[in-house]
Amino acid sequence: MTDTRLKHYGWGREGEGMSEEERKFVLGRYHVKFGTDEFDTVAVPGLEELSLREPRIVPAPSLAPFCTSERYDRAAHTYGKSYPDYVRAMLGNYDSAPDVVAYPRNESEISAVMDWAGSVGASLTPFGGGSSVCGGVEPRVDGIKHKAAVSLDLRNLSKVIEVDSLSRVASIEAGAYGPFLENQLKPHNFTLRHFPQSFEYSTLGGWIATRSGGHFASLHTHIDDFVESLRVVTPAGVLETRRLPGSGAGPSPDRMFIGSEGILGVISRAWMRLQPRPKFRAGASVRFPSFFDAACAVRAVAQGGLYPSNCRILDPQEALNTGAADGSAAIMVLAFESGDHPLDAWFARALECCADHRGTPEPATARDAHLQGAAGIWRNAFIRMPYAREFLTPAGLINDTFESAITWDRFESFHDKVKTATECAILEATGIKGEVTCRFTHVYPDGPAPYFSFHARGRHGALLEQWQAIKNAASDALITAGGTITHHHAVGRDHRPWYDRQRPALFAAALRAAKRELDPQGMLNPGVLIDA
Template identity: 50%
Template structure:
């Protein structure tokens, strides 16, 4: 559990749900939400107290040489048990946590990480690398009993910008830096990474790299990969340090091996990251569409236009209503341009011309009441807290996301509403609210992000969601879509990932795992056997 001093007040991270304890919905707000989902409870489940959880005694003791960076405190152990997926929140609310780590390490240097992995490899201790703990795919919890003990390794004390190359516009940054901590240090140099996932406050650079996270930009620089210059990774057999280069054709990329490896091949400790000058010019607008198919075609043309909007997020009618961007059953396109070097009114004007040619009605954003862009931005940041509030009322409220090529997008959208909707009705006995937005768009396809809201049965919510999610994964596979665009694989997406990856690549990944982690201690169950 972390604390952050903001203004005059101290905020505390929630151990069981999203974000800050102080920003969680009140009981009255939860009841108001529940009224919008027929069949949910009349009163919310109580917020679980950390002191109510009594973890079993640790199964091991850290050696004296590591005692200064290892904690056996119950609060640390419980708070590092799970991530922040819907199923994690419900399990915490119901008091059904998974296997609690025996110890939590807080390394303060790369040598600490080396020593921790050496110890864990000797003793066959499972090591779960942990950044901000915002995983929504079971990426930071241990499942099973094949290891005698579990060690969670929290990197957030390794959070400094170590070196800045202003000429090349890059910086060497420790992997444990949370988003706000990283940006505050870069601000002193007049630079920014400008990678803002929804979890920005509660996730780390290392977590972004290990999961190939999607960020602020809806086009062009969509992923953390695009900003990565080189990586430094501690593995059980040695340190991998790639060379800083703007580009290279020298064989397979060593960084490519560790980007997206989710802590299974090594612990990322540092990275050289490409930076930017902060934007000085910004312009945004919203566009409403009566026809979602026309809206999709508009977004395809924008993605292929070379205009590269920073924000190009399409909300279907359900998502637009849910976010407050449009209550009248229309789709909404949120458009934004930004630059550190030149005005952006021209590109925005060109983009709006494309939108109008597809039947869109545009409105420049001024940030006042009724502004769709402002409403969407506020809902975007608030949505995880709303999900937790719905969970307290016994609702199923979760998301899944994907990406596909444009030629399959319409069929996939219809299949999700039809087949996943039918699965929800079968599992819950009631119709679901299914909404969609495109979070990122590419010249060759969109990244749809789906929200599912329905009433659950008390005590059965996790099993019900698992059944619905299974159908969703089958739909994605049948339409040639990816099992995940930016949420990573974790443990929850392993079956879908196993189907998606080519057989020879799976053999190569297995071999890399055996070579780099011969004891099989790093994040067991993620990506590989």
């Protein structure tokens, strides 16, 4: 991280954003979609214009050195980056701002904040980088059990403490942001190689708590695969799991905290499995006549045990929207990498699988194909995409995504049902035909992780209601069709109604029992995953 602050509204750091050329390209796509030359755009209030209520609590004197109730800190810890978060921030609604933001410097200070929050009846929301897109970091107060709110930001716990080169693992503090983490591993010639879209603005602890999906499209798809052991601070005490390459000793305690979204405790550090830095690469962009042709090729590659680092496909409209193609073909972004051996045989076999399903690779050199042509254009668009929402939302445009996973035997039917339901919901909610596109983010031998994007022209004054109607229809459709409510975006509060339908009732009871034991006062991130 640099010294530049993260924005309280928008993506990234203050002063960052899309260039004028990028903005023109993105807005141009929407002008064409909706047949208009301009949109009704509202002004977003600046930081000093926000109306924040007075803090309801004051930190104990012993906590004052690392706690604050300053305007910026409270505003920056009010919301994540979901569409409804942007709308409410755009409208200047910061009613849920935390009363206090704590920046502990060690585990003792985390425990001290927990003890103090419990004593004053405050909820406590663990906060990584605030990049949640599912309502996972907004402080909540019910006025009865919780009368105030504290946000707990771990950015001061950001060190790589130890590297075990022989076992190829490292002990890393949970508040380390992606770039700072990688910079500390680089002198050891290792990398965690977990690159979610939010890499620059999210933390290791956030990745673990939300079961983040990362760089690898196959094999090591989630942060789960890299966790060797955890250390967690809970209101009931501190626990640490044993460092082991594997174990059959009962249910895994690590697995209980991976994906727990801050409701059971605060992950303070973890031993993480590392990767050698890549020395060999091979890749290509491959064109297909249709999205389903491309999906068949992906299945062949996944079931062939080739394990590419990237095997993402974009439907024709998705490829057009990102500038990766002209809308006449589906695109596969295919790449292999290794720190140990050349990849010619794996790459050649993957191209044979593509050819079997009418795939044609674009001309490119194997060395840097992942940066060339459609692959390079899409990669850049993928990284820059989150910056667009901060100017699209004030223009009354509803652009959002949702992702799932489904087995291969149900994929085509699933895709059509979910896409149709979402398109119908857009038309019903806004009165204007919208657009729904699809790509794959991760792939498995038994099925893909489809990632849908939807675009609608909303109406100021009704954006939240319109978004919710579309979200409800899409989520109902994917749950009914057998998918998961989220493959890697976590549950938060936005996905709770459908997570409640997906999750077995007896498991919910067991999770509540675990929360009662670890968080007796129910202070940690109330409303996420379960109700206490």
